[in-house]
Amino acid sequence: IDEAFLGLHGFTKADLGDYGQKIRATVKQWTGIPVSVGIAKTKTLAKLAAHEAKRYPDLNGVLNFDTLADPDAVLASLDVGEVWGIGRNLKANLNGMGITNVLQLKQANETVIKKKFGVLGLRTVLELRGTPCFPMEPVATPVTMRIVSRSFGHLVTELSDIKEAVATYTTRCAEKLRADGLLAGHFTVTMRTSYYRPENQYGAARSVEIDPPTNDTAVLIHEAMRLAEAAFTPGYEYLKAKVIATDLSPVGEVQGSLFAAPVDTEKREKLMAAMDNLNRRLSPDAVKFGALGLKPTWAMRSEYFSQRYTTHWGEVPTVKVWQKTSAQSTRQSYETVL
Structure with missing residues (x-):
């Protein structure tokens, strides 16, 4: 899982920044994986907040976009290509219109954006302005194939x-x-x-x-x-x-x-x-x-797969240590989960 969205609409009394730190600490403790947490009124802004939380160590991995003193200054410092859903080609088209940073996209003319990039482009602009356009998806999209x-x-x-x-x-x-x-x-x-x-x-x-x-x-x-x-x-x-x-x-x-x-x-x-x-x-x-068949000769070559350190007992890392005794140093091998 690369990312997940969580609705915080019912958290009226909790400090959302503190709750983000709790989420981050729990994920780190349970999985060992460091994550960043971005909190905002829309999915698009939350993604940008998570991106910024990675860049600045003093944020400790969590940024609540709504608590920023000057959020537009942050948007002005971000390249437009950082916005969720804007790929290489779309970024080139926006740059051709003179839109190079996120603040410029936020302030772009709605009619022009919709004409050139359709409804999805307009929704992105509205999300940058704080209007939710991409709803939460509590139920997985049905599999079609x-x-x-x-x-x-x-x-x-x-x-x-x-x-x-x-x-x-x-x-x-x-x-x-x-x-x-x-x-x-x-x-x-x-x-x-x-x-x-x-x-x-x-x-x-x-x-x-x-x-x-x-x-x-x-x-x-x-x-x-x-x-x-x-x-x-x-x-x-x-x-x-x-x-x-x-x-x-x-x-x-x-x-x-x-x-x-x-x-x-x-x-x-x-x-x-x-x-x-x-x-x-x-x-x-x-x-x-x-x-x-019994011995397929056509199978994809897989001699260089990465080791499955955390999911396969036969590939658990081996740590080699030296243990000194009174008479001499002997080398011993211990298998352990790192």
């Missing part, structure tokens, strides 16, 4: 390797669907060559409607294999494949099909749950379908 995509470890030319990769990605996609409690009603498989090789370029995508919608790995792999065969064309060196599940609907809210063959849904759900449980407890793909 699930995508699993990886580049291969080397260029692939054989259909068998492509199918193994697609089956693997489909398995991951199905696991995500089950974790989210969703069913897929539409499934797509894509594959392509490298963009950086101008010769012999090729890309293809094939899709299928799934009726009734499902998150059953076996069903999705069956459809994915047919799509991969249809999309594959010999004679090309493939770099990447992707699977996309769309037309998602919550489990239990899908009407059954009158024409589909009868399936013991309860048994299939128990089977998928058992597989997920075993793979969580043991290791990914401890139990898997044969379509994934």
Whole structure:
């Protein structure tokens, strides 16, 4: 998580600056991660306040924008590119209009901003003036699709390797669907060559409607294999494949099909749950379908992954210390969590 917003509307008696320090100290104690806290009337101003809290050590990581004696002076010192949602291209356009700092954007003409940058641009200006335009989102945005995509470890030319990769990605996609409690009603498989090789370029995508919608790995792999065969064309060196599940609907809210063959849904759900449980407890793909293969040669190279110091017992740091005895110095090794 890079950031999170917290509504403080009910904190009428608390000193918000002190509460920000409490949040910062708690996060530091529980996770060891230093954070900055910005407090303001709008999300955009709160982001700027958090940015300023990082820059000045005397603020101790917390800035309540509403307590500033001259907030406009602070805005005038900030480059317009620091504003939430303003990227490189938008910053260049604003600079072309003579708007180089945040205060100038705050004071910009609303009509001009809306005409050039639309409603989102206008909302940003209003937020800088203290008018909330981006509401809190207590409920997560519904998932509309699930995508699993990886580049291969080397260029692939054989259909068998492509199918193994697609089956693997489909398995991951199905696991995500089950974790989210969703069913897929539409499934797509894509594959392509490298963009950086101008010769012999090729890309293809094939899709299928799934009726009734499902998150059953076996069903999705069956459809994915047919799509991969249809999309594959010999004679090309493939770099990447992707699977996309769309037309998602919550489990239990899908009407059954009158024409589909009868399936013991309860048994299939128990089977998928058992597989997920075993793979969580043991290791990914401890139990898997044969379509994934045994020793994939196409897999992404991962020799240089960072060590998982805080999440994997086998990669906990080893601290080597010297312990002196009366006779001699002996070197001992202790494993500890830093």
